[in-house]
Amino acid sequence: MDVMTAKPSLLIIEDEPSILRGLTDLFVFHGYDVATATDGKVGLDMALEGDYRCILLDVMLPSMNGFEICEVIRQQSQTQPILMLTAKNAEEDIINGLSLGADDYLAKPFSTSELVLRVNALIRRSGWSGQGTSIQIGEQVSICTQTLTGKAFEQPVHFTRREVAIISYLNQQRSYVTRSELLREVWGYKVTDDIDTRTVDIHIAKIRKKIERNPKAPEYLVTLRGEGYQLFSGQPG
Numbered sequence: 150m151d152v153m154t155a156k157p158s159l160l161i162i163e164d165e166p167s168i169l170r171g172l173t174d175l176f177v178f179h180g181y182d183v184a185t186a187t188d189g190k191v192g193l194d195m196a197l198e199g200d201y202r203c204i205l206l207d208v209m210l211p212s213m214n215g216f217e218i219c220e221v222i223r224q225q226s227q228t229q230p231i232l233m234l235t236a237k238n239a240e241e242d243i244i245n246g247l248s249l250g251a252d253d254y255l256a257k258p259f260s261t262s263e264l265v266l267r268v269n270a271l272i273r274r275s276g277w278s279g280q281g282t283s284i285q286i287g288e289q290v291s292i293c294t295q296t297l298t299g300k301a302f303e304q305p306v307h308f309t310r311r312e313v314a315i316i317s318y319l320n321q322q323r324s325y326v327t328r329s330e331l332l333r334e335v336w337g338y339k340v341t342d343d344i345d346t347r348t349v350d351i352h353i354a355k356i357r358k359k360i361e362r363n364p365k366a367p368e369y370l371v372t373l374r375g376e377g378y379q380l381f382s383g384q385p386g
Contacts (some may be wrong), residue, residue, distance in 0.1 A: 157202040157272060162192030162218065163211050163234065172205065175261050176268075187368050189213030196229075202272045203230040206251070207296040208242055216249055223250035227297045228310055230271045234259075247351055252311045253336070254348065263344070270337030274314060284320050286369050287383045290360045292316060299359075306359045311335070316360075319370070319380035324345055327377035353378060 158210055159181045162167045163286050169185055184199065186192035189210035196204055196218065204222070208215040215233055223228055233246040233254045243254050254276050255264055284292040292299035292306075292314050299306045308316075314335045319326055328346040332338045336348075353372075357364040 150186065156180055158184065158200065159184045159203055159205065159268070160184045160186070160192070160195055160201040161320070162189070162196070162206045162210065162215070163205070163207045164188070167208075171261075172264075175265065179265055187211070189215070189218055193218045193221055195258070197225060201229070202221075203232060203268050205232055205234060207234045208239075208246065214223060215326075216245055219246060219249045219251050227307065230310070232267060232271060243347070244351060247309075247355060248347075250309050251379060266338060267336075274310075274337050284316060285382065286320075286360055286380070287357045289362075290369070301360050302362060308356075308359065310359050311352060312359070316356060316380065319378060320382055322379075325373045325376045325379040330377070 155364050157180070159176050161169060161172050161176070161183060163172060163185070164187045166187075169187065172185050173185055173202065184195060184201070186195050187210075189212045191212075192210070193213060194205075206218060208214045210218070219231055219233065222231065227250070231251045233251040235242040235246060235254050235256050239256065246254055253267055255267060282293060282295045284294060286292070289303075290299065290301045292308065292313065294317055297308045297310060297313055298310065315331065318331065318335050326368070328349045332344055332346065338344055338345075353370065354364070357367050357370050359365045360369055369383075371379055373379055
């Protein structure tokens with residue numbers, strides 16, 4: 150196939166036949182080349198062997214669940230875009246999936262238009278790492294935006310692409326940033342009124358666990374009540 154006309158590839162790992170058919174038709178309609186798997190181990194093999202712009206990953210799957218698949222994928226690639234499909238209001242699943250390296254999540258039942266929006270935004274942002282290749286936060290935290298690795302208080306730290314994008318954007322602003330602004334500038338959403346902002350809060354909490362000495366009393370990534378978040382890196386503006 151001519152690379153100029155190649156369609157973006159998408160892997161959907163979902164065991165519910167009706168949902169899988171619907172998702173396949175949806176993304177084919179939107180111009181994707183879609184591969185599918187209904188079994189966890191089969192899906193993992195496809196994910197590791199293939200080259201996909203994004204992977205849609207259900208949590209509950211036969212033979213191997215989505216958390217296990219996500220963890221193995223991340224051991225091989227820190228940059229593969231992954232969006233997890235979770236049960237409605239399953240906060241523990243959401244936190245678990247993001248902690249294992251998923252870039253985003255969507256809870257069932259979900260709006261198909263929002264799903265397409267999130268996948269498109271994730272793919273569009275997948276290569277973005279902010280300006281520069283290194284971020285220094287205080288004297289004890291350093292982050293390489295290219296390798297998604299760093300060191301905090303003498304300990305090695307691994308970041309997801311989304312976490313680095315958030316840190317990079319906050320580091321550039323030098324002032325507070327609202328959740329809506331993060332959804333627009335980092336997630337890539339044009340309209341944020343109907344977007345669930347919990348994903349921002351969860352990512353912020355995850356970042357704090359990696360860069361703060363005491364995440365419950367943050368020194369660097371702070372919340373300004375009623376305003377948003379601000380990163381105090383200790384570096385000259």
